[in-house]
Amino acid sequence: MKGYIDSKLQDRFASSQIAVDVNDKTIIVYSWPVDLPSNELEKFLESICSGYQVQFNGLHQEENTPYQNVQVEDAGRIEPFEEGGFLPELNAFFPTMLADTRILGYSAGYRSYDKIFKSTLPVSIGDQFSLYQIKLNSTARLYFGIEACVWAIFEAKTKSLSLINADYYIGLPLTYVNDKFSARLRLFHESxxxxxxxxxxxxxxxxxxxxxxxxxxxxxxxxIDKGLIFFGYRRILRSDESFKVKPNSIYYGFNYFLNFAKIQTFNVVGTPYIAAYIANNENNHWNFDSSVAVGYQWDKNYGRKLRIYVLGHHGYSTDGQFSRKRSKYVSLHLLYGY
Incomplete structure (x- = not known):
């Protein structure tokens, strides 16, 4: 972990010669330039190492004389945590709704007791990244990005694994992140x-x-720590004449990680979680459409995560032209993504 932090500090603050050490879940900063605000450095370290505490050793700060004359205008110097501009290295996305039946990522699974198709094999291929970042203040960022995914289901038969349906999605999200609050405005196409x-x-x-x-x-x-609540509204602007869709729907739910049960091995943290996702769609007479997930997530405090989870769904299908049919199933998934 120390090597990773040193590398990120070198990339972000090129000539600052910041010295850190890592002790358990604490990042100790021993020296840093006087013109670099400690709160800026703290926010940066927290953004690349979520779950770690940042501690500044004040005794070393006053002895940091070699850097007293470091000027902001020095050639090659990068402003503290100034990551505005194109293709930001530190991507920030709206938190994943872990019980959603449509999660962006690379996944494979098995669905059973399906009221429509009986047994199927759901897979997905998708990803997301930020194209441009605007720094609003020391804690707030605005990200413009792109995301795309294909969700497909195959027949789970010994004689044939025929493709039943594939949904193609592309979206342009504008995401605002400020500490524990986040918001997203997204324009999307789906077929x-x-x-x-x-x-x-x-x-x-x-x-x-x-x-x-x-x-x-x-x-x-x-x-609360490791607990998220969310709410959303979706408006369909246009739908094909062969399958007209009523425009309005809402969704809401929560994610909660059982932090007391997490296990850390080889710098990978495994944490169990529970989540719920509920939707009410005008197209289905505002009836409840709900999913519940119980799973386990492995991550390195940054980047993509690996999840294995069981999902129970009761409501309506999310598979293309079958979305007006009532659906009820249990599925097992392995997913790699954010």
Missing amino acids: SHLGDEFLLETQGIKRVNPSMEGLDISVGYEP
């Missing part, structure tokens, strides 16, 4: 296509074109 083999094998099914564009607004807040 869905049935598998050719599934159409040939299934009698009496008519292919339509569930294609739509919409606007999505989400807010999230962490009232």
Whole structure:
């Protein structure tokens, strides 16, 4: 972990010669330039090492004489935590809603007791990253990014693994992050296509074109450590004539990590969690559409995470033109993403 922190400090504060050490879950800063505000440095360290405490050794600060004359205008100097501009190294996203049936990432799973399809194999391929960052103040950032994903389900049959349906998604999120509060405004396109083999094998099914564009607004807040509550509103701006969609829906829920049960091995932290996601859609007469997830997450305090979780869903299908059908299932997933 110390090597990772040293590397990030060198990238961000090129000529500052900041000295740190790591003791358990505490980052100890021994020396830093006097023109570098400690709160800026603390925010940066917390952003790359979530879950770690930052401690400044005051005895060494006054002895930091070699850096008393360091000028902000010095060539090659990077302003403290100034990561504005294109392709920021430290991506910040709206917190993942862990019980959502549509999570961006790379995943594979098994779905059973499905009221519509019986047994299926759900997979996804997707990712997200920030294109531009604006620093608003010492704690607030505004990110503009792009995200895309394909969610597909296959028949779980011994003779055939025919593609049933694939949903294609691309979004342009504008995300605001300030300490424990986050908000996201997102413009998106989504379309869905049935598998050719599934159409040939299934009698009496008519292919339509569930294609739509919409606007999505989400807010999230962490009232307690490792606990998130969120609320969102979605408005469909246009939908295809063959599959018209009523425009309004809301969603809400929570994530909660059981921090007391986490285990750290080889710099990887494993933490169990529970989560819930509930939606009410005008297209389905505002009936409840709910999912609950219980899982385990491994991460290194930065970057992508690995999750294995069981999800129970009761409500409506999220698979393309089947979204007006009632659905109930239990599924097991392995996912790599944010």
